Amino acid sequence: xxxxxxxxxxxxxxxxxxxxxxxxxxxxxxxxxxxxxxxxxxxxxxxxxxxxxxxxxxxxxxxxxxxxxxxxxxxxxxxxxxxxxxxxxxxxxxxxxxxxxxxxxxxxxxxxxxxx
Amino acid sequence: xxxxxxxxxxxxxxxxxxxxxxxxxxxxxxxxxxxxxxxxxxxxxxxxxxxxxxxxxxxxxxxxxxxxxxxxxxxxxxxxxxxxxxxxxxxxxxxxxxxxxxxxxxxxx
Numbered sequence: 434x435x436x437x438x439x440x441x442x443x444x445x446x447x448x449x450x451x452x453x454x455x456x457x458x459x460x461x462x463x464x465x466x467x468x469x470x471x472x473x474x475x476x477x478x479x480x481x482x483x484x485x486x487x488x489x490x491x492x493x494x495x496x497x498x499x500x501x502x503x504x505x506x507x508x509x510x511x512x513x514x515x516x517x518x519x520x521x522x523x524x525x526x527x528x529x530x531x532x533x534x535x536x537x538x539x540x541x542x543x544x545x546x547x548x549x
Numbered sequence: 550x551x552x553x554x555x556x557x558x559x560x561x562x563x564x565x566x567x568x569x570x571x572x573x574x575x576x577x578x579x580x581x582x583x584x585x586x587x588x589x590x591x592x593x594x595x596x597x598x599x600x601x602x603x604x605x606x607x608x609x610x611x612x613x614x615x616x617x618x619x620x621x622x623x624x625x626x627x628x629x630x631x632x633x634x635x636x637x638x639x640x641x642x643x644x645x646x647x648x649x650x651x652x653x654x655x656x657x658x
Contacts, residue, residue, distance in 0.1 A: 466646070475553070476593075476637070476648035489645060523592055531641035534581040534600035538639070538646050540592040 436460065439524050439541035446514065447549055454509040454544050456524030464530050465507040466538065467499060470521040482507060483530055514548045521545050552576075555638050555649035563657050568625040570652050572638030575619070579640040582614055582621045587635045587651065596623070596636075628656040 437458045446452050458465065467479040481489035482501040496518075498510040507524055524541040552575040562568045570584075581600040585593035599605045599612040599621065611624040621640075625632055635651040 468648075473557070473650070475650045478645060478647075481645055525646075527646075530645060531581060531643045535598060536581065536641065537583060537595050537598055540594070542592050 437524060437526055437539050437541035439522075439544055441544060442542060443545045443547075445547045445549060446511070448514060448516070450514075451510070451512040453511065454522055454524075454546075456507040456509075456541055458505055458507075458524075458526040458539070458541075460526055460528075460539060462526040462528050462539075463504055464527045465501060465504070466525040466527075467507065467509050468523040468525060470523055470543070476523070479509075481530070488530070511546075514546075516548050519547045553638055553640055553647050553649035555636075555652050557650055558653040559655055560652055561655045561657055562628050564628060564630060566628050566656075568628045568632065568654055568656070570623040570625075570636050570638075570654065572621045572623075572649055573619055574621070574638075574640045574647075576640065576642050576647075577616075577619065578642040579619075580643055581641045582612070583639040583641070583646070584610075584612060584621075584623045585637040585639060585648075587637055589634075593637055625654075628654075630656045630658050632656050 464483045469477045480499040500508040521543045523543045525538040527538045554573045583598045584596045587593040599614045605612045609626045613622045637651045638649040
């Protein structure tokens with residue numbers, strides 16, 4: 434496989450469930466990101482990891498818990514979510530955080546999450 | 550608060566016309582600028598990036614950057630129905646990517 438792979442592609446969960454989203458990148462990148470995309474809103478940055486270390490937590494509620502065991506894998510653990518958390522969750526990676534001007538972000542296909 | 554502003558559209562152009570997409574940003578420290586295309590239900594994919602003032606051309610696409618005015622644009626020449634998508638502007642000041650809301654473009658056959 435190449436690029437950025439996210440699983441599952443679709444997820445329906447109840448408000449009391451616990452689930453995890455997985456992201457894997459095969460690009461040798463050092464930075465990984467979680468974004469939330471809701472209708473009519475900009476991509477919302479949730480978390481940033483650089484060399485496995487979290488560098489950004491954009492005031493995300495604690496019901497979202499990220500985990501980055503290595504530079505190639507990123508997880509988003511979900512528990513006691515609310516219906517308004519329903520959205521497309523996108524994982525992305527980049528070579529670095531943008532220190533090089535031509536650093537671009539590569540996106541996975543996303544997980545469409547529905548909270549019922 | 551770093552902001553990236555785009556007109557949400559929708560923008561409609563006839564096939565073969567030039568589509569012009571615009572973006573402004575608030576952080577003067579931004580150093581690189583990106584245009585992504587996102588088809589409905591799909592993830593964003595990079596069209597092109599620019600980091601020097603002026604124009605950068607790649608096939609039917611031209612990105613234009615004016616750092617003094619904090620303005621970046623994307624021109625699509627000879628628009629095709631397959632160009633119908635949402636176009637996201639993104640900027641990076643060296644620490645993360647900031648995205649606009651996107652402009653929805655429809656190319657009418």
